[in-house]
Amino acid sequence: MARAIRVVVLGSGSWGTTVAALSARNTPTLVWSRNEETAREISTEHRNRRYLGERPLPESLRATSDLVEAAHEADVLVVGVPSDAVRETLEPIADELRAWVPVVSLVKGLEPGTRLRPTQVMAECLPGHPVGLLAGPNLAGEIADGMAAAAVVAMQDDAVAAALQPLFATPRFRVYRNTDVLGCELGGILKNIVAIAAGMAEGLSVGDNTRAMVLSRGLAEMTRLGEAMGASPRTFAGLTGMGDLIATCMSPSSRNRRVGEALARGMTIEEAVDALGQVAEGVKTAPTVLELAREYGVEMPIAAEVAAVVTGQRTPTDVYRGLRRVAPGDEEDIV
Numbered sequence: 557m558a559r560a561i562r563v564v565v566l567g568s569g570s571w572g573t574t575v576a577a578l579s580a581r582n583t584p585t586l587v588w589s590r591n592e593e594t595a596r597e598i599s600t601e602h603r604n605r606r607y608l609g610e611r612p613l614p615e616s617l618r619a620t621s622d623l624v625e626a627a628h629e630a631d632v633l634v635v636g637v638p639s640d641a642v643r644e645t646l647e648p649i650a651d652e653l654r655a656w657v658p659v660v661s662l663v664k665g666l667e668p669g670t671r672l673r674p675t676q677v678m679a680e681c682l683p684g685h686p687v688g689l690l691a692g693p694n695l696a697g698e699i700a701d702g703m704a705a706a707a708v709v710a711m712q713d714d715a716v717a718a719a720l721q722p723l724f725a726t727p728r729f730r731v732y733r734n735t736d737v738l739g740c741e742l743g744g745i746l747k748n749i750v751a752i753a754a755g756m757a758e759g760l761s762v763g764d765n766t767r768a769m770v771l772s773r774g775l776a777e778m779t780r781l782g783e784a785m786g787a788s789p790r791t792f793a794g795l796t797g798m799g800d801l802i803a804t805c806m807s808p809s810s811r812n813r814r815v816g817e818a819l820a821r822g823m824t825i826e827e828a829v830d831a832l833g834q835v836a837e838g839v840k841t842a843p844t845v846l847e848l849a850r851e852y853g854v855e856m857p858i859a860a861e862v863a864a865v866v867t868g869q870r871t872p873t874d875v876y877r878g879l880r881r882v883a884p885g886d887e888e889d890i891v
């Protein structure tokens with residue numbers, strides 16, 4: 557009998573640990589933490605208290621703080637560190653992985669400086685490995701609590717996606733497939749910026765119509781950039797686009813939304829990020845996305861406003877007051 561596929565998850569934050577817990581229900585799974593104490597806590601106490609409180613993790617989930625040991629074990633490699641840590645995490649293990657180990661990104665930000673998407677960074681660091689991602693409306697705490705949710709595994713090769721599906725799926729976690737890796741990845745990255753705008757709306761107590769306007773025009777500009785970059789616009793109407801946008805903008809537990817709320821209540825960006833103590837990818841991604849929008853000749857007014865706030869050039873109140881000054885164009889004018 558063939559041995560079971562071994563999944564290795566790099567990163568033991570809220571989402572890396574949660575995905576590792578899903579996978580551990582299906583197949584042997586090891587999670588790598590840069591923090592030795594966290595690795596011990598996961599292996600022996602079946603908890604990751606800093607990120608997931610007292611939620612129990614499967615007893616079969618093992619953890620290590622040895623990156624090379626983790627790489628040697630992987631039949632499938634899942635990357636769950638923040639976008640600015642992907643390269644430094646993967647470069648040391650490029651020669652430690654077996655040939656053709658599929659790499660699955662969980663990361664929803666752009667690499668600062670290079671403007672590369674996480675799957676592009678992964679392909680650069682680990683040439684010869686198929687690279688794709690798992691994304692969707694997946695707030696870690698709810699999934700760790702066993703609430704029903706769905707995600708998409710996106711790989712260029714649908715046969716690889718089909719082989720990965722059952723590793724992450726559980727009766728309460730449906731995993732769909734998509735071959736539009738670019739569209740699925742951009743959805744997860746771009747919605748974080750709109751979630752900061754939605755958080756500001758919450759903090760300023762704007763009306764529900766205003767919130768709906770921000771979400772729908774946010775989705776329009778996400779789709780516009782995606783299509784200009786070569787993604788299918790249909791992807792943005794699915795789980796990784798509209799689905800993730802709705803979850804993140806509506807949920808009080810979204811870190812990006814919480815940053816927006818904190819800014820609207822008068823905190824500086826540094827205070828808001830410090831108070832969070834976890835990653836909110838939209839903060840660093842907003843200015844980088846604007847550079848991409850300029851490169852592709854696409855208008856992204858909401859991202860521009862969010863970038864102006866997170867870089868300290870405008871206040872949330874100015875931004876929402878400024879909505880009145882924007883002349884509306886043709887709603888269908890997507891590209």
Ligand SMILES: NC(=O)C1=CN([C@@H]2O[C@H](COP(=O)(O)OP(=O)(O)OC[C@H]3O[C@@H](n4cnc5c(N)ncnc54)[C@H](O)[C@@H]3O)[C@@H](O)[C@H]2O)C=CC1
Nearest residue numbers: 568569570571572636637641662663664694695696834835
């Ligand atoms: N938490 C969630 O609900 C979801 C998060 N994501 C994405 O998953 C990615 C990871 O986020 P979370 O787990 O939520 O973050 P987190 O803030 O909960 O944890 C980040 C983890 O990365 C580790 N880390 C930070 N810098 C590192 C470095 N330089 N080298 C190695 N490890 C490092 C931290 O020690 C921690 O274990 C992000 O891109 C996020 O947008 C995607 C879907 C859902």
Ligand SMILES: O=C(CO)COP(=O)(O)O
Nearest residue numbers: 692693694695810811812
């Ligand atoms: O990506 C997420 C949900 O799908 C998590 O969003 P936050 O990073 O804003 O918490």
